Amino acid sequence: MKGNNIILIGMPGCGKSTVGVLLAKTLLKGFCDTDLLIQEREGTELYKIIAEKGTDAFAAIENDVVSTVNADNCVIATGGSVIFGKEAMENLKSLGTVVYIKLPLAEIERRVKNIKTRGIVMEPGQSLAGIYEQRTPLYEKYADITVPCKRAPLEKTVERIVKAIEGYGCTEHIN
Secondary structure, three states: OOOOEEEEEOOOOOOHHHHHHHHHHHHOOEEEEHHHHHHHHHOOOHHHHHHHHOHHHHHHHHHHHHHOOOOOOEEEEOOOOHHHOHHHHHHHHHHEEEEEEEOOHHHHHHHOOOOOOOOOOOOOOOOHHHHHHHHHHHHHHHOOEEEEOOOOOHHHHHHHHHHHHHHOOOHHHOO
């Protein structure tokens, strides 16, 4: 039996953290951001962890932190690279319903301006387009629900997610 949490996955810039807070308020749930848990454990910003320890070490840290998340009745916003952690994704899938916030590449590129300080796991020379191409199949693999969003206002995105959850038969997620 799955837990009663809503887990948000998707590309950097798709709005997981921002939408997550609004969704939690709408559904009367708690809110958890796994990027903040990583920063808290490591004592520094994501981009510094990546710069100082490398992408492989960051991926291991993210997998370790997220694989031990234990939440009840929460919206959980994840980092865009969480889908690379097998144990992390197994844990998240057991905690609740995984919602992929899907945006077109052009919208991601429009939104993500601070690529160097955002803490995005990417190989040297890799572009946002390359990341998008690499990650999209994994987001689709792990998602219970995919919610396509374009240039919708935040409230509209929250509304779409709530409708998708209701349509998925997750009424236990809605208080």
